Amino acid sequence: MAKQLHLGAFMRPVSIHTGAWRYPGALPDANFSLAAIQRFIRSLEAAKFDYFFMADHLGVLNLPRQALMRSHTVTSFEPFTLLSALAGVTERIGLVATASTTYDEPFHVARRFASLDHISGGRTGWNVVTTSNPDSSRNFGLETQPDHAARYHRAREFHDVVTGLWDSFADDAFVMDAAKGIYFDPARMHALNHKGEHFSVSGPLNIARPVQGWPVIFQAGASDPGRQLAAETAEAVFAAESTLEGSKAYYDDVKGRAATVGRNPDHIKIMPAVFLVVGDTVEEARAKRAKLDSLVHYDSGIHSLSGMLGHDVSGFDPDGPLPDIPESNASKSSRRFMIELARAENLTIRQLAAKAGSYGGLAFVGTAKTIADEMQHWLEQAACDGFTTMFPYLPEGLEDFTGKVVPELQARGLFRTEYEGETLRDHLGLPRPDNRFFA
Numbered sequence: 001m002a003k004q005l006h007l008g009a010f011m012r013p014v015s016i017h018t019g020a021w022r023y024p025g026a027l028p029d030a031n032f033s034l035a036a037i038q039r040f041i042r043s044l045e046a047a048k049f050d051y052f053f054m055a056d057h058l059g060v061l062n063l064p065r066q067a068l069m070r071s072h073t074v075t076s077f078e079p080f081t082l083l084s085a086l087a088g089v090t091e092r093i094g095l096v097a098t099a100s101t102t103y104d105e106p107f108h109v110a111r112r113f114a115s116l117d118h119i120s121g122g123r124t125g126w127n128v129v130t131t132s133n134p135d136s137s138r139n140f141g142l143e144t145q146p147d148h149a150a151r152y153h154r155a156r157e158f159h160d161v162v163t164g165l166w167d168s169f170a171d172d173a174f175v176m177d178a179a180k181g182i183y184f185d186p187a188r189m190h191a192l193n194h195k196g197e198h199f200s201v202s203g204p205l206n207i208a209r210p211v212q213g214w215p216v217i218f219q220a221g222a223s224d225p226g227r228q229l230a231a232e233t234a235e236a237v238f239a240a241e242s243t244l245e246g247s248k249a250y251y252d253d254v255k256g257r258a259a260t261v262g263r264n265p266d267h268i269k270i271m272p273a274v275f276l277v278v279g280d281t282v283e284e285a286r287a288k289r290a291k292l293d294s295l296v297h298y299d300s301g302i303h304s305l306s307g308m309l310g311h312d313v314s315g316f317d318p319d320g321p322l323p324d325i326p327e328s329n330a331s332k333s334s335r336r337f338m339i340e341l342a343r344a345e346n347l348t349i350r351q352l353a354a355k356a357g358s359y360g361g362l363a364f365v366g367t368a369k370t371i372a373d374e375m376q377h378w379l380e381q382a383a384c385d386g387f388t389t390m391f392p393y394l395p396e397g398l399e400d401f402t403g404k405v406v407p408e409l410q411a412r413g414l415f416r417t418e419y420e421g422e423t424l425r426d427h428l429g430l431p432r433p434d435n436r437f438f439a
């Protein structure tokens, strides 16, 4: 059979787009509505999605109050609590949550994911993040966040402790022999006794080995240490490249690094994040996107624009042109992109702010056919193994994708029409890891 796509959903319950909660028909209260989120996950499961992913940032994102109050993207449920509730209303779809290696403890993380893996019948994935939100540190007794390299150093050891704890019991350890009075066989239990640079954890974990052996390891590193951690540990990666060429290079790099450390490159799935706007015509899809972008509040857009330019432009006349601004330490590519856009399209600061504040990453905007074409092209060009989908506004934006694009992908043989296995590892085509302590 020809290679098929994997599809996961990146779920901000209202959307990742900061204008989305104002879109006609959107559900602005979805962040705090279990009923709404249950509806979304049922649609995704009916469409045979691989997974539902809930991100986490351990604090509101570091925006000024004027921008913060405009955005629905910074406040929602704690992922574990939510996914535990969703496990009870779903049967097959994978449940992926972020947990931080900087602000959490390996024992807690291992135990929570092992529990959710049992509760869900083997459908869990852990998105390993080092947490780049600088405001998070002040919620955990630190004035500033540990630097990038230190965070990744800790993450590597954190992963080894968590996976070691998951291997605490052999699969057959729990004999539950009522006649002999033996609940579990102590010879089939291993205490980790880990003493490392960052952690001292004796173990064993107080729960049986997860259904999947280990929940699936997700990661989203973009930097050199981020990619290296992905190559050494991840089984699925949320890539954030915005072009086909960029994603191909990322795919080759991460799979190449995985091969260098002795892993099978097929066992690490590259899942770029993509923002999807579906219309019955390309023009209609573009009009939806334009309407959505027009709903980004000026205070939110001007903050994003200042960030991209590396210079506070909130004091300039919103209806005047962008003046010359000094060089800065901001990302050179985004600064140049914005300045060129302003000049080429003769945009006012207000117009430019609206563009800066909308979603700037990879987007497929078109009909079911054109979006399926793009997805097929990315797959055939070895730029991805599937996509982590982001919806422009919910429920309509999600249901347009599941109701129109998914059937088109299925008709082309590019996506499953039924789940073939029970676990998230089955959906993603990943092997169950051996227990390092027990044959």
Ligand SMILES: Cc1cc2nc3c(=O)[nH]c(=O)nc-3n(C[C@H](O)[C@H](O)[C@H](O)COP(=O)(O)O)c2cc1C
Residues within 6 Å of the ligand: 010, 054, 055, 056, 057, 098, 127, 128, 129, 130, 131, 132, 133, 219, 220, 221, 222, 223, 224, 225, 226, 227, 238, 239, 240, 273, 388
């Ligand atoms: C689709 C996607 C989802 C992400 N989810 C989270 C998240 O839930 N929490 C978080 O702190 N960072 C998240 N990140 C950020 C990454 O973990 C990572 O920090 C970022 O891509 C920058 O890479 P670097 O850490 O290698 O510099 C996400 C990134 C992407 C592309």
